[in-house]
Amino acid sequence: MxxxxxxxxxxxxxxxxxxxxxxxxxxxxxxxxxxxxxxxxxxxxxxxxxxxxxxxxxxxxxxxxxxxxxxxxxxPKPQTLTLRVWVEDDLAIYRSLLSDRSLWTYMLESMPEALDDDTLRSLIALSTEGTHHKVRVAVVGGQPVGQVRLEYGADPATAELSYWVGAVSRGKGYGRQMVSRFIDRVAVRKPYITRLTARVHPQNHASRRLLLACGFVPSDRESLGLAPRGRDGGEWDGFVRLKP
Structure with missing residues (x-):
């Protein structure tokens, strides 16, 4: 022993x-x-x-x-990003996001003169009831961080993508997650859409990088049928993503 x-x-x-x-x-x-x-x-x-x-x-x-x-x-793992429609309970955060002037720097639309409750309710109603487009809000940890929109074209196989991310949520990868998940949903629920287009302000380098990461490639605007509209007088860059 x-x-x-x-x-x-x-x-x-x-x-x-x-x-x-x-x-x-x-x-x-x-x-x-x-x-x-x-x-x-x-x-x-x-x-x-x-x-x-x-x-x-x-x-x-x-x-x-x-x-x-x-x-x-x-x-800890990053919080999961989900997509849903805007609801009236989002009114306060919706106003906060849209009140940030930096958000409108590279938007096609100009910032509304008023962001009162009636205007915001109308915008939310338009986003959920319009048949010419599909709009989804990206939510992280219960809080909306951005919006993605798909506008249907005259050709059922084509649609134009646009999006925005709130100032406090930029630089965290939410934009790319939002666009990628939205595109995946479109591919499953609307398989007849085979071509997605997008337009980007020449100085919006972050948006350009995001689209490239999501499978878009630069393309001639004329071939894409991107006519001037809103604040885009024809000088914005065109992008396209074809269904594999």
């Missing part, structure tokens, strides 16, 4: 004590510890293994939340 005293050469990872060793150790007052990794009692000496990494079971209760043993942060 091995000695379990301070001069022992037996260390905690040499194996658990058998019944006779455990009884002797307790009778002599030797320091013991229960090892959950080895499922048994082991000597607890000051001469510990210097070449062994302490197992996780010995550190339970000492780790910070979202931290690995080596200290590398483990971050």
């Amino acid at each position: 091995s000695d379990t005293g301070e001069d022992s050469t037996r260390r905690r990872f040499d194996g658990v004590l058998d019944a006779e060793e455990l009884a002797l150790a307790r009778s002599t007052g030797a320091a013991l510890a229960y090892c959950p990794l080895q499922l048994g009692w082991v000597p607890l000496t000051t001469e510990d293994d210097t070449d062994a990494v302490t197992p996780l079971s010995w550190q339970v209760g000492t780790l910070n939340l979202y931290k690995q043993i080596d200290g590398t942060p483990v971050y």
Whole structure:
């Protein structure tokens, strides 16, 4: 039987004590510890293994939340982005998003002169009831962050995509998620649409990158049939995405 005293050469990872060793150790007052990794009692000496990494079971209760043993942060997964229609309960956040003048910098439409409740209700009603387009709001953590819209063309196989993202939500990848998910839905629910077009202000580099990441490619406006409209006098860049 091995000695379990301070001069022992037996260390905690040499194996658990058998019944006779455990009884002797307790009778002599030797320091013991229960090892959950080895499922048994082991000597607890000051001469510990210097070449062994302490197992996780010995550190339970000492780790910070979202931290690995080596200290590398483990971050929670990003919140899921979902798509739905605008509802009247969104009135306050809708007004807040549309009141940001920077939002209208690269929009086809000009900022409305008034954003009173009646105007906002009319815009929400138009987005949900119009038969010439489909509008969805992107929601993250219960809060709307942007909008994506598909306007149907005279040719049933073609539609024009447009979108916007609120100022506080930009630069977080929500725009790309929103557009990608919306396109996937369109592909399933309206398989007859085989060509999506989009127009981008020449200085809107972020929107250009987003469209390229979502499978759009630059294309000649005339070939796409993108006539001047709104604040686009014909100088905006054209993009197209063909159904695979």
